Amino acid sequence: MLSFIARRLGLLIPTFFGITLLTFALIRLIPGDPVEVMMGERRVDPEMHAQAMERLGLNKPLPVQYLDYVGKLAHGDLGESLRTRESVWTEFLTLFPATLELALAALLFAGVIGLLAGVIAALKRGSLFDHGVMGISLAGYSMPIFWWGLILIMFFSVSLGWTPVSGRIDLLYDIEPKTGFMLIDTLLSDEEGAFKDAVMHLILPAIVLGTIPLAVIARMTRSSMLEVLREDYIRTARAKGLSPARVVFVHGLRNALIPVLTVFGLQVGTLLAGAVLTETIFSWPGIGKWLIEAIGARDYPVVQNGILLIACLVILVNFVVDILYGLANPRIRHQR
Amino acid sequence: MSLLQINNLNVRFGDANAVPVVDGLDLVVDAGEILAIVGESGSGKSVTMMALMGLIDAPGRITADALNFDGTDMLKLSGRQRRKVVGKDIAMVFQDPMTALNPSYTVGFQIEEVLRQHLGLKGKAARQRALELLKKVEIPAAESRLDAYPHQLSGGMSQRVAIAMAIAGEPKLLIADEPTTALDVTIQAQIMELLVNLQKERNMALILITHDLAVVAETARRVCVMYAGQAVEVGQVPELFDVPAHPYSEALLAAIPEHSIGAERLATLPGIVPGRYDRPVGCLLSPRCPYVQDNCRNQRPSLDPKAHSLVRCFYPLNQEVA
Amino acid sequence: MTSPIAKPVAPASPVDHSLLYPSPYKEFWQAFARNKGAVMGLAFMCLVVFCALFAPWVAPHDPSEQYRDFLLTPPVWLEGGTWQFILGTDELGRDLLSRLIQGARLSLLIGLSSVVMSLIPGILLGLLAGFFPQILGPSIMRLMDVMLALPSLLLAVAIVAILGPGLINTVIAIAIVSLPSYVRLTRAAVMGELNRDYVTAARLAGAGLPRLMFVTVLPNCMAPLIVQATLSFSSAILDAAALGFLGLGVQPPTPEWGTMLASARDYIERAWWVVSLPGITILLSVLAINLMGDGLRDALDPKLKNAA
Numbered sequence: 001m002l003s004f005i006a007r008r009l010g011l012l013i014p015t016f017f018g019i020t021l022l023t024f025a026l027i028r029l030i031p032g033d034p035v036e037v038m039m040g041e042r043r044v045d046p047e048m049h050a051q052a053m054e055r056l057g058l059n060k061p062l063p064v065q066y067l068d069y070v071g072k073l074a075h076g077d078l079g080e081s082l083r084t085r086e087s088v089w090t091e092f093l094t095l096f097p098a099t100l101e102l103a104l105a106a107l108l109f110a111g112v113i114g115l116l117a118g119v120i121a122a123l124k125r126g127s128l129f130d131h132g133v134m135g136i137s138l139a140g141y142s143m144p145i146f147w148w149g150l151i152l153i154m155f156f157s158v159s160l161g162w163t164p165v166s167g168r169i170d171l172l173y174d175i176e177p178k179t180g181f182m183l184i185d186t187l188l189s190d191e192e193g194a195f196k197d198a199v200m201h202l203i204l205p206a207i208v209l210g211t212i213p214l215a216v217i218a219r220m221t222r223s224s225m226l227e228v229l230r231e232d233y234i235r236t237a238r239a240k241g242l243s244p245a246r247v248v249f250v251h252g253l254r255n256a257l258i259p260v261l262t263v264f265g266l267q268v269g270t271l272l273a274g275a276v277l278t279e280t281i282f283s284w285p286g287i288g289k290w291l292i293e294a295i296g297a298r299d300y301p302v303v304q305n306g307i308l309l310i311a312c313l314v315i316l317v318n319f320v321v322d323i324l325y326g327l328a329n330p331r332i333r334h335q336r
Numbered sequence: 337m338s339l340l341q342i343n344n345l346n347v348r349f350g351d352a353n354a355v356p357v358v359d360g361l362d363l364v365v366d367a368g369e370i371l372a373i374v375g376e377s378g379s380g381k382s383v384t385m386m387a388l389m390g391l392i393d394a395p396g397r398i399t400a401d402a403l404n405f406d407g408t409d410m411l412k413l414s415g416r417q418r419r420k421v422v423g424k425d426i427a428m429v430f431q432d433p434m435t436a437l438n439p440s441y442t443v444g445f446q447i448e449e450v451l452r453q454h455l456g457l458k459g460k461a462a463r464q465r466a467l468e469l470l471k472k473v474e475i476p477a478a479e480s481r482l483d484a485y486p487h488q489l490s491g492g493m494s495q496r497v498a499i500a501m502a503i504a505g506e507p508k509l510l511i512a513d514e515p516t517t518a519l520d521v522t523i524q525a526q527i528m529e530l531l532v533n534l535q536k537e538r539n540m541a542l543i544l545i546t547h548d549l550a551v552v553a554e555t556a557r558r559v560c561v562m563y564a565g566q567a568v569e570v571g572q573v574p575e576l577f578d579v580p581a582h583p584y585s586e587a588l589l590a591a592i593p594e595h596s597i598g599a600e601r602l603a604t605l606p607g608i609v610p611g612r613y614d615r616p617v618g619c620l621l622s623p624r625c626p627y628v629q630d631n632c633r634n635q636r637p638s639l640d641p642k643a644h645s646l647v648r649c650f651y652p653l654n655q656e657v658a
Numbered sequence: 659m660t661s662p663i664a665k666p667v668a669p670a671s672p673v674d675h676s677l678l679y680p681s682p683y684k685e686f687w688q689a690f691a692r693n694k695g696a697v698m699g700l701a702f703m704c705l706v707v708f709c710a711l712f713a714p715w716v717a718p719h720d721p722s723e724q725y726r727d728f729l730l731t732p733p734v735w736l737e738g739g740t741w742q743f744i745l746g747t748d749e750l751g752r753d754l755l756s757r758l759i760q761g762a763r764l765s766l767l768i769g770l771s772s773v774v775m776s777l778i779p780g781i782l783l784g785l786l787a788g789f790f791p792q793i794l795g796p797s798i799m800r801l802m803d804v805m806l807a808l809p810s811l812l813l814a815v816a817i818v819a820i821l822g823p824g825l826i827n828t829v830i831a832i833a834i835v836s837l838p839s840y841v842r843l844t845r846a847a848v849m850g851e852l853n854r855d856y857v858t859a860a861r862l863a864g865a866g867l868p869r870l871m872f873v874t875v876l877p878n879c880m881a882p883l884i885v886q887a888t889l890s891f892s893s894a895i896l897d898a899a900a901l902g903f904l905g906l907g908v909q910p911p912t913p914e915w916g917t918m919l920a921s922a923r924d925y926i927e928r929a930w931w932v933v934s935l936p937g938i939t940i941l942l943s944v945l946a947i948n949l950m951g952d953g954l955r956d957a958l959d960p961k962l963k964n965a966a
Contacts, residue, residue: 011803018804029820142944144896146903147919147937154926154933232435239389239430240450240501241423244415254440273811277900281923291812292904295819307816311808318807330440330485 004326012319016312017070023308024069027300028062078309079301081294088305092287097180098168099286102278103271105202106210111264114214118221118260119253125226133218140215145274149208149281156204163204166283170197209278213267220263224256231255258328265321269314339509339541340365340388343402347380347387347565349395355612357383359565359620362639362646367508368539370532372552372573374588375562378609381545384562385511389428390418406508424454424505431514433494437486443470443497444482450504469500473530492523496530503534509541510534516551528555549592553577561585564609564620571645579654581647583625619649627651689957696953699946706943710763717756718744721913725751730929746931749921750911754931757913758939764914765943768829769894773887775833777840781883784844785871788852799845802838810835814897818906825914828907832897836890843886847879881958888951892944899940915940 060068072078078088121133157165168182169175173194175185183202186194228234229252237251238244276288283289287306294302340363347358358380365371373381387398388410403410406425410418430436438446447466451457457465463482470478473496486494495515502510512531516524532555535542544556552559552573559576561569561584569582580586589595590603607624616622618633625632632650639648643655691697709716725747732739733746733754745754783802787795805813817831851857852875860874899916901907908914910921915936922932 014800015803015807018800019807022804026816026820138948139941139945142892142948143941144899144903144916144919144937144944146900146916147933147940150919150923150926150933151937154930158927232430232432233438235391236430236436236498236501237438238391239423239428240453241419241421241505242449242453243419251438251441255438258440269809273809276811276815277903280904292815292906295815296905303816303819307808307812310812314809315807331487 001326005323008319008322012315015315019308019311019315020070020073021066023304023311024066026307027304028065073308078305081302082299083294083297083302088301091290091302092306092309094180095285095287095290098182098284099272099275099279099288101181101183102202102205102209102284102286103268103275105206106271106274107213107264107267108210109206110210110213110217110267114217115221115257115260117214118218119225119248119256121218121222122225122229122256123248130222133222137215137218141212143211145208145211146277146281148211149204149278152204152208153281163200164197168198168201168284169194170201173197205278205282205284208281209271209274212270212274216263216267216270217260220260221256224259225252228252228256258325261325261328262321265318265325268317268321272310272314337407338364339367339406340543341402341404342384342388343400345384345387345398345400345403347383347392348397350397352397355615357565358387361562361565361567363560363567363570365509365541365543367541368535369558370535370542370544370556372544372546372556372559373562374545374547374549374552374559376547376609378564379562380565381562382513385428385513385543385545389422389426389511390415420454423450425507426509426511427502427505427507428511428513429495429498429502429515432518433491433498434486434518436498437494439486442483442485443489447497447501447504450501454505465504466500469504470497472503472534473497473500474526475500491519492527495519495523495527499527499530499534503538503540506538507540509543511543511545513545514547515544516548517546531555549577549588561588564615566620566648567639567646568621568648569645570639575644579644581642581645581652581654582649583627583653584621586653587626627653686957690953693949693953693956695949696956699949699953702942702946703950706762706946707766709759710766713759713763717753717759718742719753719756721752721757721760722911723752725753727751730925730932732929733931733935736931745935746929748918748932749925749929752913754935757918758915758936761913761915761918761936761939762943764825764908764912765895765898765940768825768832768898768914769891771829772832772836772894772898773890775829776836776890777883777887780837780840781844781876783837784841785848785876787841787845788848788875789867789871791849795845798841802841805835805838810893811897811900814901815904815906818901823901823906823909825908825912828898828901831901832894835897836894839886839890840883843882844879847882848875851875851878884958885951885955888947888954892947892951895940895944895947 076089078092080087081091084091117133117137121130124130153165156162164170169186173186173189173191175182175189175191175194178185178188182198183195186198229248234247234251237247242251272288275286276292278284279286279288280292287310291303291306291310293299294306342361342363345358345361345363346356348354348356361380361384363371363384373384375381383392386392387396388403388405390410392398398411400411405421408421410421413421437443444463444466447469448457448462451462451465455465467478467482470481475481475493475496481489481493481497486497489497499515510531515531516527519527528551531542531544534540544551546552556573559571559573560567561576561582563584569576569580569585571581576585577589580589584605587603587605591605593602596602605624605626610616610620610623614623616633618631618635619625619628619637622628622632629651635650637648637650639646642652725743728740728743728747729751730749731743731747731751734741734744736746739746743753743755745758747753748757783798787798808816814828814831814835817834818827821827821830857870857874860870865874898907898914899919902914902916902918903920905920908917910917918936919933922929922936925932
């Protein structure tokens with residue numbers, strides 16, 4: 001098992017460097033003069049231009065610039081936002097919990113319902129429920145989620161008035177951001193009804209964001225379950241006189257979940273991509289919205305290092321999922 | 337009274353007109369005896385036992401005049417009632433041990449499950465008993481094997497574990513469905529010896545499903561020959577081998593390679609087992625039988641007691657021999 | 659005496675047509691047609707393609723013409739609707755149906771060009787990676803891993819951020835983002851085929867590298883690639899719509915379906931059709947392509963089938 005972890009870790013390092021190279025290249029590829037781009041002005045005074053080039057280190061050869069960049073990263077210096085002058089790292093840390101909360105809620109929604117639907121569809125294969133689940137999940141990953149969000153808002157917020165239209169919490173409440181997780185912070189504060197309000201704000205975005213993962217997880221669980229239920233050891237379990245529930249959930253599900261776990265992990269990428277869209281629609285103050293606004297405003301330090309951070313996040317989660325998969329699958333666990 | 341009594345068992349996959357996989361099977365097994373069921377692949381031997389265990393799912397349908405085990409009518413049992421019997425009083429060991437065990441749980445867990453379910457043993461007591469069972473099935477270093485995973489065991493050891501799981505409930509009847517087919521030849525003998533010893537010790541009835549006639553000759557007391565879903569001959573072991581009454585039994589014995597030493601070709605019956613669309617009106621063997629007469633093609637013989645055995649044939653062989 | 663009536667003699671053994679092998683295309687079509695969903699998907703896509711090809715003649719109005727007197731007209735089946743604008747008009751009085759039809763053109767164009775632009779380099783890189791597994795292969799794969807580390811939409815967003823918004827840049831961004839999957843697939847398929855005897859036989863017969871790559875091995879790797887191409891097509895439509903929605907892709911007033919949704923946001927309360935209809939079109943098109951893709955996969959290679 002240790003060698004498995006070591007190997008996975010080993011693959012991580014070059015990928016990480018590859019990402020830094022990619023983000024470095026991205027910014028250098030922007031057409032136009034870099035100083036003008038950075039300053040957001042045209043026709044910079046030549047002397048100021050030379051000074052800026054000097055300061056930004058732009059007259060050094062590219063490989064040196066890259067090393068400078070990596071060096072800064074190693075020190076945790078990710079630059080400053082051109083708009084707010086805040087450190088990119090600080091902004092990221094402030095906004096990240098919002099996205100995390102949303103993503104976890106979405107994953108919870110997708111995981112619980114997806115697993116359940118997939119298992120039941122497999123048990124009742126060929127039934128109306130089964131076809132329904134398959135149909136709905138196909139529709140789920142065929143639809144543009146930003147449109148889905150708009151439809152849900154139109155229906156639940158505007159027509160029915162059940163949920164709010166945007167944001168994390170009503171402006172009436174003044175919640176101290178102790179953890180950054182609105183659900184926890186509202187519980188900790190003594191404002192009445194704040195928690196419920198936070199939950200109401202979270203529901204629609206979580207459903208929207210979780211729709212595609214739900215579809216994928218349901219499908220995957222169903223097909224994995226169907227395969228497992230055909231295996232010989234299920235027949236043995238039944239021959240032992242075990243109850244049907246035990247056969248399905250203890251013997252079947254345990255093995256069926258192993259491939260589903262990898263799918264869970266892959267959904268992180270989908271979640272982050274979806275977060276960008278979901279946060280835009282619901283004005284959810286997370287890193288997705290932050291990134292899009294930065295792009296629109298040509299806030300390049302944020303764009304560059306924001307992308308870097310997000311990519312690192314995805315790699316990290318994939319790494320953790322890989323390890324979890326190795327733990328779950330006894331054959332890999334015992335590899336030398 | 338017999339331990340197991342099966343009368344006119346029919347198993348079909350599909351509606352009432354579908355071709356039966358098991359066709360009017362009668363079988364009797366007494367407590368403590370070893371019965372072998374032999375036949376080709378597709379003769380219905382495994383399906384019969386799976387029907388008894390309640391392992392046949394829709395679209396399979398089971399009908400029988402009687403399916404009695406130890407005085408209980410298995411057909412009338414609810415799912416829950418059946419699960420009290422299956423795994424405890426009747427247990428089954430399957431053909432491929434490498435896939436019969438759940439790869440995600442330890443050996444100990446899988447044995448203790450049976451103990452918990454049927455004997456109410458938990459915790460230390462269960463673990464202790466599981467250890468005893470492993471020792472009983474002659475697994476070396478049993479203590480460490482309790483926490484092993486199936487992929488860490490060889491074929492022979494996995495089958496021993498499967499046997500341990502089967503006898504954990506102290507069954508009155510153990511069904512072994514081709515338990516050695518998937519194993520190496522050297523291990524085959526060991527496993528068969530183990531099964532026979534366990535049977536003797538516990539006075540279990542043992543139903544051995546196999547297509548290996550040598551094993552039958554060595555271990556069983558009675559043998560049932562199946563063909564195309566029917567029992568065609570049921571007899572005592574030495575007699576059936578010496579004086580087979582049904583033409584199919586004779587053909588089976590003749591087909592053993594050792595019986596053809598010196599011949600140019602192996603002895604076979606021409607033709608194949610009837611399938612879905614060519615089931616004969618008369619005797620199921622009639623298209624292939626070397627002794628076929630006209631009325632064989634039109635009527636189905638019933639399983640009747642003849643000179644040495646129960647035979648399903650209008651013109652059984654070797655009847656004159658004492 | 660009765661005269662024998664001459665009966666035509668039946669041929670001794672009539673030709674059993676079921677024994678004649680159907681051509682590969684016919685076989686494929688039979689397998690494909692068994693999947694009802696796939697056939698429906700195909701039918702819908704034919705409709706979309708038709709609209710795209712003949713947009714100027716099929717659309718009742720000019721998509722950019724603004725009818726000042728008919729702002730936000732509802733669709734014909736609602737009160738206030740008119741047959742002149744079957745699906746209603748948007749906030750600038752433009753006919754929604756015509757814009758949707760024009761949008762079909764754009765979406766198909768984006769899908770097709772991005773698939774072609776990424777398929778060709780993708781296959782080439784995959785072939786190279788498979789045929790040169792010592793150094794070139796791993797380097798290419800590492801590069802692909804890096805590209806895959808970012809979720810595809812984010813990478814597309816980043817690329818468009820660099821290049822600037824617009825139709826062409828959208829196509830380029832989507833093409834770049836789809837590249838890694840083709841490379842991976844091709845490489846995996848190639849490495850699987852390279853072990854086979856027919857490749858060894860071709861090598862022994864003196865086939866040069868280009869011939870080995872393109873004539874011997876590649877045709878046998880096409881099945882998963884075709885399936886992936888269909889799925890990429892549908893992702894391309896979704897990603898283009900997403901970029902349009904974010905204001906980073908096709909810019910208004912060009913009637914790309916996603917871009918139409920961006921400006922429709924403000925009209926959720928007043929004119930739900932401006933919001934729903936473009937989205938439904940996207941949904942139906944992507945659904946149709948996905949159904950076709952499923953059908954293709956089942957028909958082309960039963961081993962790829964999900965446990966059905």
